[in-house]
Amino acid sequence: MAHPESRPQPKRELLRDAERTRAEVLAVATEVFAESGYSGARVDEIAQRTRTTKRMIYYYFGGKEQLYLAVLENAYRGIRDAEQLLQVDHVDPVVAMRRLAELTFDHHLDHQAFIRLVSIENIHRGAFIARLDSLRSLSQPATSLLDEILGRGRAEGAFRDDVDALDVHIVISSYCVFQVANRHTFGFLFGVDFTDLSQRARMRRMIGDVVVGWLTTR
CATH class of the missing domain: 1.10.10.60 (Homeodomain-like)
Structure with missing residues (x-):
């Protein structure tokens, strides 16, 4: 028994x-x-x-609308959770910034539905996301982490002081979204296959180079 x-x-x-x-x-x-x-x-x-x-x-x-809102919130929460797992407290700020850029790149390519959802929401002019006040607070850790890395980099004299966290976030996000949102059109026009593993590795290194190069240029 x-x-x-x-x-x-x-x-x-x-x-x-x-x-x-x-x-x-x-x-x-x-x-x-x-x-x-x-x-x-x-x-x-x-x-x-x-x-x-x-x-x-x-x-x-x-209902359908509430389900869609839950999907949106969950999708945004995914990238924020991934960022919080990045341990960069005691890492050289240049290395930390590169790691954050590469992590964002990987997450976007591994969660392409997220990019499509963002594109759809922009087509609707943000009609649904505007109802999710929780996403404003959910997005704060993204710039907070960047602020932390930028602050340490400036203190060590590694980073320029005329770029803020939102600037960096825009550059990284724009690049990463492009890989997914324009994959088919860009691939057709220029014969580039963003799904090719060697191409992906190259593009991953590139975003790290772009961000680090930009921040360390006086």
Whole structure:
């Protein structure tokens, strides 16, 4: 006979099941919204591609719009979480800045649905993201980390002092987004395959060179 303490707790099991289901729905919904946009995405399709029902999706998220907002928030949270895992407290600021640029590059290429979602949201003129006040505070760590690295670099005389964190964030983000957003058009026009591993490695080094070179130029 099993010991009473070894038996699973029903409420805990239900909670874990709910968390797993919610995570699965978010992952699939991210792909569907990224593929079809907000207007083209169908909750029925998301339900078919998961182990749940349309009714349960509405139960967890409230509706299509609320699901899309959850997808947006989760996508932005992904890059912020990745940045916070970067340990650069005791790293040379030049090396730290290069690592941050390369991490951002890797994350964008490994999470291309995120870029498509951002593009779709800009097509809608930010109509949905404007409802997510939480993203303002969520984005603060990005510039805070850059401020920290820039501050140490300036103190050591390595970085110029006329560039701020938002400037650097714009340069890195623009470059990384370009690799995904313009992959097909740029590839066709210039015969460049951004998915080629050697090309990816080269472009990864390039963003590090660009940012470090810019910041260390007087």
